[in-house]
Amino acid sequence: MTRSLAQEVAVIGVSCTKFGENFDQSLQEMMVEAGTAACQDAGISVDDVQAAWLGTFSPGFGGGKATITLSDALKMRGRPITRVENYCATGTDAFRNAAAAVAAGKYEIVMVLGAEKLRDRAVRGLQREGIHPYLESGSTAPGLFALSANRYMHTFGTDRRTLAKVAVKNHANGALNPKAHFQTKVTEEQVLKAQIIAYPFGLFDCCPTTDGAAAAILCRADLASKFRKELILLRGSGLAVMSGKPFLDPTVDYLGFPSTTAAAQQAYQEAGINDPVKEVDFCEVHDCFTWTEITNYEDLGFCKKGEGGKFIEEGRSALTGDVPFNPSGGLKSFGHPVGATGVRMIYEIVTQLRGEAGARQVKDAEVGLAHNLGGPGAVACVVILGREA
């Protein structure tokens, strides 16, 4: 399908708060910081934003503090604001819906804002979500992903040392990133000797819980040159929702996430990408656990099933590899404020495509892919952005 620039979507502004334990900021204060900074980055005022999409997973009881909170934070009164929630893939799905509204010609300039506060409240919500209704209580996110990781390691002979290399790589990248939750390198030995959370995952195999917000300004592509010199376009996106009972479904082989494969296929088709290894320059992927990144390599088509371990061992996903994965530090080191994560990935990709990523800059970054995974691996969203000449 050939589309004119008026039907295309450009990203003209991005921003991200420092991720971490933001005890000094409320959810609303993080929204103010991310929202105004994204507008500033685009060279617009908040008044120029015609509509907004808010990605937040658990802003309050039953979604009780969502769109109105953003309206008050940015004084966006009287304008359309939609809350999107799709488990940990909330942020990229909010982006996807905002982009559709721009592509439909409904709005010229819109905002996507992802925000989540996980640290300064009692354990509930996300953590309790982890209790799978069909399994015993105690089946938290680490416990659920560990089931697949164990099956994968048994099948392909992968050991914990290979998983640890993902943590080492992503912490090394995060150490170069002033906005990352953790900016500390870790060694393979530290990862392997850390306390076990759910075998094979030790503490350093798991991403942290984090506070943070990120925002992006989307614009009709034919108007983008008014705001910024470089043109960064949405090339394709995909979203796939699988069964909520993967661990009871006999067709699930526990070796990866069919949601990722399906979402990537949709995005590749829209972007006209046949060979991601050759046509995608770098990826921000959902490394909620070290093993998750390894299966992501495979499920996204960067190597064959079972070869993800080799992919990390050969350094192909390193910052200096042929396809850097998580130059930002990933969920592992940048942190994972649920609804903000997907928008933070967009922030990283745009920053890389502009060549503004500083010490963690990917060489010759022309096309970047964001991959966001949610639920018990049952939801995946993929967004591909590219720099146009």
Added chain:
Amino acid sequence: MTRSLAQEVAVIGVSCTKFGENFDQSLQEMMVEAGTAACQDAGISVDDVQAAWLGTFSPGFGGGKATITLSDALKMRGRPITRVENYCATGTDAFRNAAAAVAAGKYEIVMVLGAEKLRDRAVRGLQREGIHPYLESGSTAPGLFALSANRYMHTFGTDRRTLAKVAVKNHANGALNPKAHFQTKVTEEQVLKAQIIAYPFGLFDCCPTTDGAAAAILCRADLASKFRKELILLRGSGLAVMSGKPFLDPTVDYLGFPSTTAAAQQAYQEAGINDPVKEVDFCEVHDCFTWTEITNYEDLGFCKKGEGGKFIEEGRSALTGDVPFNPSGGLKSFGHPVGATGVRMIYEIVTQLRGEAGARQVKDAEVGLAHNLGGPGAVACVVILGREA
């Protein structure tokens, strides 16, 4: 803006479960019933649905049972499903996002499904949401809307008898509707003598809490004739989010909802409607309380501020009036399962536009308007559908 049919959005299928105390159906079972019936109504199979939008306000802790639940219910695995949440305006906002994706050319056929289970669980979620963070606890939805209703009645000299006429009208309409929660007429005296919940609202001035689900199938307009003879098009939509602190904001006059006015303006502009009284044939509006419908007449532009009481007294909004409001019975009598309500309004409008509404049929129904209000009146979504020759 002139658009080709390929850029327009048609509604080719609608469905609605019986609303009420659906103790014999789970949330998922209601999804199955509404989703499959909407496909059947459109003459398609669930496999033809390329993407879905789920409107649900409080499906579980922090949104924990949303898109995956729908994927499992309808076996829609591997396809995009987005959850939208926007307080009580959740259903129409889900519709609005689905329509944008079709208008953008991303999908040919999509589903919008709204579902909510309010009756068979302990009081929490919605009811607790009513506790306004800036006021004392106990400020439930009736309490908050009563503040405005009292101010309105004081300003314009409206009495409870006028409010009661809304209940009488909507119960009379609901009595003609086999899917309504309450199918019983009430008299003005019954309404006036009912127990007071929050003055001026007695029991019959308040909508009930209800279980239910509704669905709609949207299609690219140029393909719609494959599926159904009549062509029902989306004419316009609007969404407006105001401040979450209307009761503390000195610019709020307590006499109506600026969110409704702003959303209606957006929708009228898109639909090219200058005079709603002449150009809109009937409305399904958010009558969470009797007074709310009276201010809706005004905020939507069907009469001047302060003349809403006269509008109902003169019978203009009756089923036989010049602009019937809530021929379905409204939230008051049809019920209000939060996320389902907006989609149920779309169901009613399409049913009326097709001339299939039976005993409650509006005469010469060519253009219908749905109005959905959320939060403490701070969120409003308006959708206008029309029958094309």
